[in-house]
Every structure is written in structure tokens, then in C-alpha cells.
Amino acid sequence: MARRILTVFGTRPEAIKLFPLVHALRGDARFDSRVCVTGQHRGMLDQVLEIAGIVPDHDLDVMQPDQSLDALTARLLTGIGQVLDAERPDWVVVQGDTATAMCGALAAYYRKIPIAHVEAGLRSGNIYHPWPEEVNRRVIGTMARLHCAPTQTAADALRRENIDPAAIHVTGNTVIDALQWVTERIRHEPGLASGLAEIETRFAGKRIVGVTSHRRENFGDGMQAIAEAIRQIAARDDVALIFPVHLNPNVRSVMQAALAGLSNVALIEPLDYLHFARLLDISTLMLTDSGGVQEEAPALGKPVLVMRETTERPEGIVAGTARLVGTDCARIVTETNRLLDDAGAYAEMARAHNPFGDGRSAGRIAELLATE
Missing domain, CATH: 3.40.50.2000 (Glycogen Phosphorylase B;)
Incomplete structure (x- = not known):
């Protein structure tokens, strides 16, 4: 039976x-x-x-x-x-x-x-x-x-x-199972993830930094600091940031107030899984306080800066695929610039073995x- x-x-x-x-x-x-x-x-x-x-x-x-x-x-x-x-x-x-x-x-x-x-x-x-x-x-x-x-x-x-x-x-x-499944679907049907095409064209020639942030423990001062870090990173003329903004007003109101109108920051609606997989694929690195991104991005060779004080996924930290940067604005900016400017530091994270x-x-x- x-x-x-x-x-x-x-x-x-x-x-x-x-x-x-x-x-x-x-x-x-x-x-x-x-x-x-x-x-x-x-x-x-x-x-x-x-x-x-x-x-x-x-x-x-x-x-x-x-x-x-x-x-x-x-x-x-x-x-x-x-x-x-x-x-x-x-x-x-x-x-x-x-x-x-x-x-x-x-x-x-x-x-x-x-x-x-x-x-x-x-x-x-x-x-x-x-x-x-x-x-x-x-x-x-x-x-x-x-x-x-x-x-x-x-x-x-x-x-x-x-x-x-x-x-x-x-x-x-199983997140790696899922990412492999969806990546294969997109490979055979590229139109499934074509919703980012306009933004990709707009930011052609720039390195993409993907951003996600929604953790409850970051609400308030932490979210404000993350927004300020993104604003400072956006001052570079060689990068663009794509940020699917969580629906929670504790996230959305802060990010809209700090970042709306910046020419190389795209504040977009939350992405379905197909388009999020596409964002991971086109990004140079990820800034995130999400747990899943710490597992998914390394599968595609993308370094992860974790905007949290702790992580329940220390394997990525040990393996070198992710680095904890907390919600200190200066540290987020410094670590992001280091990966963007130091090819050796970038390669060390991008080529690290994904332990997940x-x-x-x-x-x-x-x-x-x-x-x-």
C-alpha cells in the first residue's frame, strides 16, 4: 500500500x-x-x-x-x-x-x-x-x-x-535541485525569463549587483543602513543595482525613500522564481540577508555578502562562497568595492566549492x- x-x-x-x-x-x-x-x-x-x-x-x-x-x-x-x-x-x-x-x-x-x-x-x-x-x-x-x-x-x-x-x-x-531544474527550463525556453530584458538593456556595460533584503531583525536602523550602503555603492559609474523589493512596508518604504530616482538602481517588484534565477545569473555578486540566496548564488559562481550579524548557514562562510558583513553601512560598501575592484578577491569567492x-x-x- x-x-x-x-x-x-x-x-x-x-x-x-x-x-x-x-x-x-x-x-x-x-x-x-x-x-x-x-x-x-x-x-x-x-x-x-x-x-x-x-x-x-x-x-x-x-x-x-x-x-x-x-x-x-x-x-x-x-x-x-x-x-x-x-x-x-x-x-x-x-x-x-x-x-x-x-x-x-x-x-x-x-x-x-x-x-x-x-x-x-x-x-x-x-x-x-x-x-x-x-x-x-x-x-x-x-x-x-x-x-x-x-x-x-x-x-x-x-x-x-x-x-x-x-x-x-x-x-x-533541495534548493540546488530546484535551481538546476529551473535553469534547464530557461535554457530551453529563454522567453520564460525575458521580463528583465529591458533592465538588462538599460544597464548594458555595467556590472550588476543583485540585492535582496527582508529580514525582520533588520527592520528599522538595519534597513536604513542597508539603504544608505546601496546609495553609496550606486555612486560608482561602473555598476548597477537590481533590487526586487519585498512587499513588507518596513522594507519598501525605507528603500523607496532612500533610492527612488537613482539612475543606476532598479527598484522592481518581487520576481518569480524564473526571473530570480535570471537575476542570479546576470549578477556579478549578491548583497542579501536571505538564507536561500546564500545557497543558490554559489551554485552559479556568484559571491554573496550576507547583510546579517549571524548565519545559520556557516558552511558558505567556511567554504568562502559567502562573507558576513552585517548591517554596518561602511562595511557593506567596503566589502562590495573590494570584490568589484580586486579581481583576485573576487575569483577566490567565485571559484570556491559550493557546499550545499x-x-x-x-x-x-x-x-x-x-x-x-
């Missing part, structure tokens, strides 16, 4: 990292694959679902304007619980560190349903950076039966927390779900 697997996700990063696994499960007769989305990122989630060809079996659509974290958590926990009662899966799969992942795991635990945690074991060591994601990951780690660690560093972190070593498996990160995966992670996880 096929094992019923309920995969639960709600944000764009979760969707990107889980669609390769959903594809693997749906193509394997050993599984009855079901999908529940929460809509924690509504529009951005839907873009990935469309690209990946996934129609959810359940859509909770939980987001409300100005919703607090505790209100969101309550809606997620009860909504996912109702889906679990209807589906009665053999396994629940969650990914990463979101409120959706934590609530999905907790709802499954309340029903004694085994939990598989994809991208398990990432730790920054600081419960407020990233906030609240660091605690979300730790909570899931106490309940999961199957821990799919993307790297040996993540697996070691789980062992230090006294997780049963037999439950920990180094699978690689080989593109076959989803298959490994599916095999574990079939045999555990």
Missing part, C-alpha cells in the same frame, strides 16, 4: 525547496503524495506553484493584514490540524524554519504522525538572529523523526543536540521516506 505523504509549506522559499521533492514523490508509485499550502506568502507562493506545475490539495490562505506572529501561529496550527484529521497521512514533511513549518510539525506531533524535516540542523546559535526562524528550527528538531540535513555541519549540529544519529541523514539541499548540494537531494529524501 502506498505511503501517504502530506507536504506542508506556505512561503516562496519553502515552495522552491520542496517542489523537487513533490515531483519525486508524485512520480513514485510507492507514495500517495498530498500537498497542503498555507499561503503565508500568497502571491510569491503562487508564482512558484505555477512554475512547478503543482496544484495543492489544500490551501489555507491564512494571511491577514498586519497579522501578529501569535495570531498567525494560531491560524496555522488549527488549520493544518484540520487538514491532518482529514488526510491522516503516514508522514508529514516540513521544510526549514518558517511559522508554517513549525506549526505543521507541532500539529503532526499532537497526532503522533511522524515528521520529516527537510533542511534540518541549521543553527546560528542566537535565538534572535534570524528571528523567529532560529527557534522555529529548534522546535521542529525536537519533534522530527527524520532529519534531512543539507550538510555535514548541519548533521553535526543535530548530534550535539542529542538527536538520535540514526535519524540524521545528510541529503544535500549536487542536485540529487530530493531523490535521497524520497528514498528515506519509502524505507524509514
Whole structure:
């Protein structure tokens, strides 16, 4: 009898990292694959679902304007619980560190349903950076039966927390599976990612610096400092910055006030996954406070400057593909200029080995779900 697997996700990063696994499960007769989305990122989630060809079996659509974290958590926990009662899966799969992942795991635990945690074991060591994601990951780690660690560093972190070593498996990160899949699609159908063509033409001859920023812990002074750093970098006449601006008003209002009207800064709407992959491809380097970009950009040989005080992905720092620069304006500008002006420093980061995966992670996880 096929094992019923309920995969639960709600944000764009979760969707990107889980669609390769959903594809693997749906193509394997050993599984009855079901999908529940929460809509924690509504529009951005839907873009990935469309690209990946996934129609959810359940859509909770939980987001409300100005919703607090505790209100969101309550809606997620009860909504996912109702889906679990209807589906009665053999396994629940969650990914990463979101409120959706934590609530999905907790709802499954309340029903004694085994939990598989994809991208398990990432730790920054600081419960407020990233906030609240660091605690979300730790909570899931106490309940999961199957821990799919993307790297040996993540697996070691789980062992230090006294997780049963037999439950920990180094699978690689499914984000590399996803990036390889989407890059291949664009290669065969270039028109899928043609939406940046006008900006590419506008900035022809300039080196592109891609920017993403949305972390809660950077709201306020941190976001102001990032905006000022971008403004100073934009004073160079040999670069252009492309910044898909997050919808959160704590990000958008700051960036619009500081950067609107600068000739070599493109403040654009959030990109679907195809176009974001294109942005990674055309960029010389990435400035980001995102977790996923730290994994994706090195797969394309792009150095990453991480605008956070800590990272739960230290493998990139150790490997040399990423560097922590925090939210200090002067340091962001200095490190960016160093990579732009020092070919040796740039090559050292661009050529460093990407420690996050080989593109076959989803298959490994599916095999574990079939045999555990």
C-alpha cells in the first residue's frame, strides 16, 4: 500500500525547496503524495506553484493584514490540524524554519504522525538572529523523526543536540535541485525569463549587483543602513543595482525613500522564481540577508555578502562562497568595492566549492521516506 505523504509549506522559499521533492514523490508509485499550502506568502507562493506545475490539495490562505506572529501561529496550527484529521497521512514533511513549518510539525506531533524535516540542523546559535526562524528550527528538531540535513555541519549540529544519529541523514539541499531544474527550463525556453530584458538593456556595460533584503531583525536602523550602503555603492559609474523589493512596508518604504530616482538602481517588484534565477545569473555578486540566496548564488559562481550579524548557514562562510558583513553601512560598501575592484578577491569567492548540494537531494529524501 502506498505511503501517504502530506507536504506542508506556505512561503516562496519553502515552495522552491520542496517542489523537487513533490515531483519525486508524485512520480513514485510507492507514495500517495498530498500537498497542503498555507499561503503565508500568497502571491510569491503562487508564482512558484505555477512554475512547478503543482496544484495543492489544500490551501489555507491564512494571511491577514498586519497579522501578529501569535495570531498567525494560531491560524496555522488549527488549520493544518484540520487538514491532518482529514488526510491522516503516514508522514508529514516540513521544510526549514518558517511559522508554517513549525506549526505543521507541532500539529503532526499532537497526532503522533511522524515528521520529516527537510533542511534540518541549521543553527546560528542566537535565538534572535534570524528571528523567529532560529527557534522555529529548534522546535521542529525536537519533534522530527527524520532529519534531512543539507550538510555535514548541519548533521553535526543535530548530534550535539542529542538527536538520535540514526535519524540524521545528510541529503544535500533541495534548493540546488530546484535551481538546476529551473535553469534547464530557461535554457530551453529563454522567453520564460525575458521580463528583465529591458533592465538588462538599460544597464548594458555595467556590472550588476543583485540585492535582496527582508529580514525582520533588520527592520528599522538595519534597513536604513542597508539603504544608505546601496546609495553609496550606486555612486560608482561602473555598476548597477537590481533590487526586487519585498512587499513588507518596513522594507519598501525605507528603500523607496532612500533610492527612488537613482539612475543606476532598479527598484522592481518581487520576481518569480524564473526571473530570480535570471537575476542570479546576470549578477556579478549578491548583497542579501536571505538564507536561500546564500545557497543558490554559489551554485552559479556568484559571491554573496550576507547583510546579517549571524548565519545559520556557516558552511558558505567556511567554504568562502559567502562573507558576513552585517548591517554596518561602511562595511557593506567596503566589502562590495573590494570584490568589484580586486579581481583576485573576487575569483577566490567565485571559484570556491559550493557546499550545499549536487542536485540529487530530493531523490535521497524520497528514498528515506519509502524505507524509514
